[in-house]
Amino acid sequence: MSDAEATGEPLPILLLNGPNLNTLGVRQPEVYGTDTLADVVELAEQTASELGFGLRAAQTNHEGQMIDWIHEARGHVSGIVINPAGWTHTSVALADALVVPEVPIMEVHISNVHKREAFRHHSYVSPIASGIVVGYGIRGYEFAIRRLVELVS
Numbered sequence: 361m362s363d364a365e366a367t368g369e370p371l372p373i374l375l376l377n378g379p380n381l382n383t384l385g386v387r388q389p390e391v392y393g394t395d396t397l398a399d400v401v402e403l404a405e406q407t408a409s410e411l412g413f414g415l416r417a418a419q420t421n422h423e424g425q426m427i428d429w430i431h432e433a434r435g436h437v438s439g440i441v442i443n444p445a446g447w448t449h450t451s452v453a454l455a456d457a458l459v460v461p462e463v464p465i466m467e468v469h470i471s472n473v474h475k476r477e478a479f480r481h482h483s484y485v486s487p488i489a490s491g492i493v494v495g496y497g498i499r500g501y502e503f504a505i506r507r508l509v510e511l512v513s
């Protein structure tokens with residue numbers, strides 16, 4: 361039993377960011393804005409805390425690492441907020457992994473992917489997501505956490 365379970369607190373929310381999101385604020389600011397990944401994590405922590413939840417945050421550029429983290433989350437998190445970034449449009453393996461924890465999944469995209477190249481219009485993650493937030497900038501992470509808490513409370 362985890363500490364959270366032992367004290368009756370809700371399990372934390374897991375925030376995952378995929379490839380290249382470590383360069384937020386530098387990469388294509390006209391598309392993704394000037395906020396950094398640290399700003400995203402701070403916003404997410406504040407939102408989760410306001411709602412009585414802890415938050416764990418991680419980012420990786422390595423697909424296998426991401427899949428391992430998702431498997432390890434089973435039984436330890438209330439839900440997952442994920443920006444799968446480029447893997448959104450390419451990875452069956454990531455979508456398969458995301459069903460393993462059996463918790464709500466919220467998919468976030470900072471930009472409006474539907475206004476961009478056609479290859480960004482398809483998501484392997486959306487069919488297994490409880491909700492999708494697209495094109496609200498980094499505030500999308502806040503909205504996703506608020507909805508996730510509604511779903512698990």
Ligand code: DQA
Nearest residue numbers: 443445446469470471473480
């Ligand atoms: C993104 C959109 C993806 O198409 C892209 O590959 C990203 C970021 C977004 O947040 O808008 O890296 O997920």
